[in-house]
Structure formats: C-alpha cells, structure tokens
Amino acid sequence: MSNTTDAHDLNRQALALAELVELAARDERLSAALATLDVTGLEGHMDPAGLRAALAEAVLDEQRESRTAEAERRAGAAGVTLAHRCRCGCSGINHDDRITDDGRIPCAAVGCACMDLEFAPA
Numbered sequence: 001m002s003n004t005t006d007a008h009d010l011n012r013q014a015l016a017l018a019e020l021v022e023l024a025a026r027d028e029r030l031s032a033a034l035a036t037l038d039v040t041g042l043e044g045h046m047d048p049a050g051l052r053a054a055l056a057e058a059v060l061d062e063q064r065e066s067r068t069a070e071a072e073r074r075a076g077a078a079g080v081t082l083a084h085r086c087r088c089g090c091s092g093i094n095h096d097d098r099i100t101d102d103g104r105i106p107c108a109a110v111g112c113a114c115m116d117l118e119f120a121p122a
Contacts, residue, residue, distance in 0.1 A: 020034070088112055
C-alpha cells in the first residue's frame with residue numbers, strides 16, 4: 001500500500017469517526033451504547049455484519065461466563081472442583097458451555113444423555 005493510499009484510508013477513518021462523534025452527540029442512546037463498548041477486541045469493519053458478529057460473540061462470552069459461574073457454584077456446594085465427575089461419569093468440564101433456559105447444564109460428551117450437571121459426592 002502506498003503512502004497516498006494509507007493517508008486516504010486514514011482520512012476516511014477520521015471522517016467516519018467525526019461523523020460518529022456528531023451522531024453520538026445528538027443521540028443519547030447511541031452515545032451510551034458507544035461508551036459501553038470495549039472495541040479493543042473487535043476486528044474488521046463496524047458495518048451491520050461486523051456488529052452482528054461482535055454481538056454474537058459478546059452473547060456467547062456472557063453465556064460461557066454465566067455457565068462457568070453456575071458450574072463453579074455447584075462444585076463449591078458439593079465440595080469438589082470443576083474437574084470432578086458428574087453423576088453421569090463425565091467431568092464437569094465436559095458439560096455444555098451454556099445454561100439452558102430452565103437452568104440446566106447438559107453434558108456435551110458424545111453419546112452422553114445427561115441433561116444436567118450434578119456433581120457426584122466427593
């Protein structure tokens with residue numbers, strides 16, 4: 001890429017940011033949403049497709065965090081670690097990354113029919 005192209009791309013970026021600043025100054029909801037975003041992990045363009053991908057990733061991250069917190073709570077209540085076995089025989093770590101709508105953490109091991117993580121007594 002030439003210096004002229006780099007300068008042109010930087011100018012387009014600066015103009016786009018200036019437009020975003022102006023829009024955010026006029027729209028309180030947009031301003032609040034932008035203030036909440038941590039863009040350090042975002043890659044690619046912030047067009048609708050890029051924003052949808054970032055949203056999907058953020059939702060999945062939140063689901064994984066919720067699942068981990070719940071699995072750790074269950075492990076703590078049973079006096080074990082996440083690596084301990086569930087009643088199905090699989091490790092607690094092998095259970096799904098997400099909690100179902102009704103609060104279950106099904107096993108993700110192939111062929112296991114366990115519908116909820118329940119640690120076996122230590």
